[in-house]
Amino acid sequence: MTVLTKGNVKTCEQLLEELSSRALPANAEKIVFAGIGEKDVYNITAPFEDQGKKVIAGRVESRDSEQSEVFFFVERNGEWVPREGAPVFALQDPFFTRIAGELVLGGVQTFPHPTLEEALGWRTVFYKGKSIADLREFAKGPDGMKDLRLVELKDGSIGVLTRPQGEKGGRGKIGWTRISSLAELTIDVINGAPLLEGQFIDEQWGGANEPHLLSNGLVGVLGHIASFDEEGNRHYYPMVFALNPDTGEFSDIELIATRSQFLPGPSKRPDLVDVVFSGGLVRNGDGTADVYAGISDADAQKIRIVDPFLKFEK
Template sequence: MEHVTECLDLLEQYMAGHQVVHDVEKLNFQGAGANDVYNCTAPFYDDGKWVIAARVEARDSERSHIGFFEEVNNGWRLMNDMPIFPLQDPFVTRIDGSLLFGGVWVEHRADGRATWRTLFYRGETIRSLQPFFEGPIGMKDLRIAQLTSGLILVLTRPQGQKGGRGKIGYVLLASLDELDLAKIECAPLLEGHFADDEWGGANEIHPFKNGDAGVLGHIAYFDHQGNRHYYSMIFTLDPFTGRHSPVKIIATRQDFLEGPAKRSDLRDVVFTGGAIRSNGRMTVYAGTSDAEAQRIVIDDPFEKWDHPAT
């Protein structure tokens, strides 16, 4: 069993590193009325426009849908002619040129409890998205990406007997045709990332030139008062061997602008959505305090690993 560095120690390492924040901005979403818009993707190109997918819901509700917002001069405007998906926490990637979109479907039961699973849709554009795959019941943060080799990396996040509060597993596929529930459920866990009373998940996979992957995600824990603390983190993964770097925190709530929270126990929450890497910088898009979406520009933490194979 590998040594696990607890979240508070990772936070101490982060604070000692004096990371430079080059820019920070709240995203201006228009057209969603009085609803909050948060937990967004990074911008992606679709049918000639730059688009952000984001979670839309009322402040006093957990019943969400995904809205698609197009870039306009002063922010991001809801595209009313786009399909509506009754999901939480969207993500996007491209595989063999097609758009793969997904989010978390939540079923609210009569006894007040909820069950959830990750749903995937596939199409050439947002308008043409069709149901593609349903992940296991009880699994959020299921992510898929195509590596530079063309192989498909799947990152899982079981909870319960196998994953505790949530740990990351991985499986490598030759193509999307091989994706099935059995492979996801049997995916081995990456050891050494999260203490048993803490949890984490992958939010976005960044393929490297050498065939490895950079994983952008979150790590979280409850404090003694029951408050949630979420931080943006990264690690790198060799998908053939399972070798990986330690988790490293790259952003905390204090790095973003102050703002409202959905509830008092969610004030210290950064939920990583996605990132764009360019010219040695990384622009991270994230939900803050389950109420707003912001972006932050930092030095690219993946740059030292992302190089051609030797």
């Protein structure tokens, strides 16, 4: 059960070159949402089961706004519509996992910035419950931290993936620590998580989107790596790596798709055209996996790829 730390910091440009040498799928599918007026749905989760129904959580907002709500959608006649009676959360970028038999849902909460006028601050907020209907808030991350993720490990302990920015993380680097129960998920523990050194150059950044416990006890991480170009446009690419929870060793980052493999669609702003936000991944058990993604901060699509975690289970 070893994943060797290669220590090879790879840039977006190098990763794109590696990806271009592989055969890439061209089977993208738009996920159609209805019942939310003229608003966009993007940065969705993968579908998950709640009380016997398949549900997708998605970020819902107007094209010209960052005021976002998270809705829960169910499929009806090929479209995803808001689930009747489900709660709506004032959050961005939802994610979910299951820990100790409970559903854990999180998202990014925005608030007026304490020192910058007309700017927003943000933090990650966590809820848990037996089902969506009884989700209750139980923890908050540090102010200014997105991409905080949890995963239940083989021994019942919990892996915590963090993403500090600023003095510790620059534009955004991934940290890792373990706790024995959700009661230990404190701001001090999150802030103290050591960084996975050697994943990103300082000019680029990344974060974890969805950790998966693999059959051999390793953690397969679906995440993103991102950069600015000279014009200030953002480029976000979905990536994966594997992590040994016992040693903190991890594999090199590998891209799994680019914007060009998805269907054409709208963009929230001109600088967000080349953005793929890897919301979630479903392993199909037949060697393939479906990646559910937010596209250009205005759209949601899925794409089928070779299961990127299989090689780490061998």
